[in-house]
Amino acid sequence: MSDKTERKGMERRRFIKRGMQATLAVSLGGVAVASFMKSYAGEMVWQIDPFKCVQCGRCADECVMMPSAVKCVHAYALCGYCDLCGGYLKPNANERSTAAENQLCPTAAIKRKFIEDPYFEYEIDEELCIGCAKCVAGCTSFGNGSLHLQIRHDRCKNCNECAIARVCPADAITRVPANQPYLIKGDFTAAGDKAKKDTSRMSDNN
Amino acid sequence: MKNKFLKYSLLIAGWFGSIHGLFAQAQQRFPKPEFESGYSQPQTTTPFPRALWLEYFDVFVLLAVLSLVSWFALKKRSRKGVFWSSVFSVLYFGFYREGCICSVGSIQNVTLALFDPTYAIPLSALLFFLIPLVFTLFFGRTFCAGACPLGAIQDLVALRPIELSRWVQKVFGLVPYLYLGLAVLYSATKSDFIICRYDPFVGFFRLDAQFIMLVLGVLFLAAGIFVARPYCRFFCPYGVLLGWMSRFSAKHLTITPKECVQCKLCAHSCPFGAIDEPVAEPAHRRKSVKHLMLVVALLPVWAILGGWAGSMVHVPLSRLNPTVSLAELIVKHPEVKEDQNNIDVRTFMSSGKTTDQLVAEASEIQRRFYRGSWLVGGFLGLAIGFSLTNLSIFRKRDDFEPNKANCLSCARCLDFCPVKK
Numbered sequence A: 001m002s003d004k005t006e007r008k009g010m011e012r013r014r015f016i017k018r019g020m021q022a023t024l025a026v027s028l029g030g031v032a033v034a035s036f037m038k039s040y041a042g043e044m045v046w047q048i049d050p051f052k053c054v055q056c057g058r059c060a061d062e063c064v065m066m067p068s069a070v071k072c073v074h075a076y077a078l079c080g081y082c083d084l085c086g087g088y089l090k091p092n093a094n095e096r097s098t099a100a101e102n103q104l105c106p107t108a109a110i111k112r113k114f115i116e117d118p119y120f121e122y123e124i125d126e127e128l129c130i131g132c133a134k135c136v137a138g139c140t141s142f143g144n145g146s147l148h149l150q151i152r153h154d155r156c157k158n159c160n161e162c163a164i165a166r167v168c169p170a171d172a173i174t175r176v177p178a179n180q181p182y183l184i185k186g187d188f189t190a191a192g193d194k195a196k197k198d199t200s201r202m203s204d205n206n
Numbered sequence B: 001m002k003n004k005f006l007k008y009s010l011l012i013a014g015w016f017g018s019i020h021g022l023f024a025q026a027q028q029r030f031p032k033p034e035f036e037s038g039y040s041q042p043q044t045t046t047p048f049p050r051a052l053w054l055e056y057f058d059v060f061v062l063l064a065v066l067s068l069v070s071w072f073a074l075k076k077r078s079r080k081g082v083f084w085s086s087v088f089s090v091l092y093f094g095f096y097r098e099g100c101i102c103s104v105g106s107i108q109n110v111t112l113a114l115f116d117p118t119y120a121i122p123l124s125a126l127l128f129f130l131i132p133l134v135f136t137l138f139f140g141r142t143f144c145a146g147a148c149p150l151g152a153i154q155d156l157v158a159l160r161p162i163e164l165s166r167w168v169q170k171v172f173g174l175v176p177y178l179y180l181g182l183a184v185l186y187s188a189t190k191s192d193f194i195i196c197r198y199d200p201f202v203g204f205f206r207l208d209a210q211f212i213m214l215v216l217g218v219l220f221l222a223a224g225i226f227v228a229r230p231y232c233r234f235f236c237p238y239g240v241l242l243g244w245m246s247r248f249s250a251k252h253l254t255i256t257p258k259e260c261v262q263c264k265l266c267a268h269s270c271p272f273g274a275i276d277e278p279v280a281e282p283a284h285r286r287k288s289v290k291h292l293m294l295v296v297a298l299l300p301v302w303a304i305l306g307g308w309a310g311s312m313v314h315v316p317l318s319r320l321n322p323t324v325s326l327a328e329l330i331v332k333h334p335e336v337k338e339d340q341n342n343i344d345v346r347t348f349m350s351s352g353k354t355t356d357q358l359v360a361e362a363s364e365i366q367r368r369f370y371r372g373s374w375l376v377g378g379f380l381g382l383a384i385g386f387s388l389t390n391l392s393i394f395r396k397r398d399d400f401e402p403n404k405a406n407c408l409s410c411a412r413c414l415d416f417c418p419v420k421k
Helices: A003-037 A058-062 A134-142 A163-167 A190-197 B002-026 B052-076 B079-096 B103-115 B123-139 B142-147 B149-157 B166-172 B175-188 B202-206 B211-226 B230-234 B237-247 B265-269 B285-297 B299-312 B314-318 B322-332 B334-338 B343-350 B355-391 B412-416
Strands: A044-048 A070-074 A110-116 A119-124 A147-151 A173-177
Touching (some): A003 B123, A003 B237, A058 A163, A070 A119, A163 A173, B052 B079, B052 B123, B052 B142, B079 B149, B142 B149, B142 B237, B149 B211, B149 B230, B166 B230, B175 B237, B175 B355, B202 B211, B211 B230, B285 B355, B299 B314, B314 B355, B322 B334, B334 B343
Antiparallel strands (some): A044 A147
16 A cells, blocks of 8 residues: 555545535534524423313323422402302302312312402412312303413423423413413413414424 | 204304303403402412523533533543533533433424424524534534533443443444434424433433333433443434534544554443444455445435335324324224213314314324425435445554544543553
8 A cells, every 4th residue: 555545545534524524514504593593582481371271180190290380370350259169169069168078179279268258268379289270170160260270480390392281182381481471361461462472382283 | 954054053152152251251250349348369479480591501501511521521631520520410400400401302492493483492492402513513522421411320320331242332323313313203293302201311300200201210220330321322312413523523532642552441441332443454445445335325225215114104103193193083983072081082072173174184294294204214224324334434543543423522541541641
């Protein structure tokens, strides 16, 4: 093997290396520019649209957190402060009292407080709530629907793909901008709707 | 006729339903009471998510760790430095950030951004995807060595590594190509993020996971005692991209600072089988060149064969998509429409969509899967073809050198090299 062919081999190798470097750099740059055009300087978080939610109960089971990062929240502005509360009492409750047998919530996470005759305030204890949506179904069917589920961002891990969004039968869970991280019923007005449009959803197939 | 009537009555019922919904929103069933006791209504609390500047701080930490590891591996030649960087990465990106955000998973965010017009990728996620690749193009896979928490946690348990035969490494080394292809297919069709879903180590980082994922994680770590870094070498889809960058990187860690004395100590020290031994000039150069020409000519055949094989399995592949699986269930078993216990079917039935609409949607998704699986199969075929090509390239090598594509720049061999300065 002569020196000349060896040098030629080295030159060829260097040429291939430089060429491949350039190719890789250009393709990486292409991907970078194409995705940068569609990037968003802020952060996205997951949230439940309470008007799409069908209260199926999967939020309690499918979240990677145990207990779930989904909790029931109370939009007080919509509450009727009913004595006969569809979210608090079982449908066939013996009496309207705080006795455990009458409560719909499996973990007794709703606190019922007398305000004035005949009104009661209902407050969620998030330490106890598991996000099963039983009270939401009751309140939505029989009352004003002021109880509804939300992902609580002090608990949510903000997984890259939300485990409950994947199994939500109503596609109610979407990415929303992190500076408007909640969709609370009542103050979920035009601004909230606009915020929703800017986001995307994994299982939206259109 | 009857059918038409039913359709209309459903339509009208739906219309009334929506009016009713609007009504309930605008005017409540039970009006808000006017309190006389001076009761003030509490506010619904809305605890905010993690601050945005912290997301960019993570990017900064990634940059800092990558620079440090590259300096330790290439310049300082210190295994200790690389080791402590990986400990830091396990603590910070692993246990503190709980495995999210990570460069491996960011492949899917980038794919989704390219394919879904409604998805805006957070800039921090894009940077997590790009920065390690750029670093690798300059310095080799220093990201794997000390900045990736998934790699680092496996590196820490690689206590009794055994040597795997070349063909085992070659064959199982093709799995990451398949995994990458599938991950891109599933995120491009907006079906799933499989890399994140089947991340075996995130359960440890969060100290909480589904039982099956925890078992998987334990198995990976247990296997990792003997087969060093099994996930990195035989599964990691990001490793494929890093391998491409690293193969042609401008600089790379060198085993010896001066001249190799052929002592073989480094080859024994590498737990990943990533050090190439010296090769003499092949005896029959002409014959091997002919052989090489043949495997190169076969590359398109591999691609077409792979694409065809991929397209054959596009139907089972598409079943992971929830719309497709729901449509298939309803078409095959129409009786489930009455099943109140099936949450997906129940929700679909009350959504007002017709089965035809659902089937049309599902078959459109399946068409996308058909095209996608041709591409993924072709990609896998090419990967097989190229790895055969690599087997037929004989390059004269005088010294022990790191295999640039597979070397994870962990710097173990540097400690074993007797040549110092």
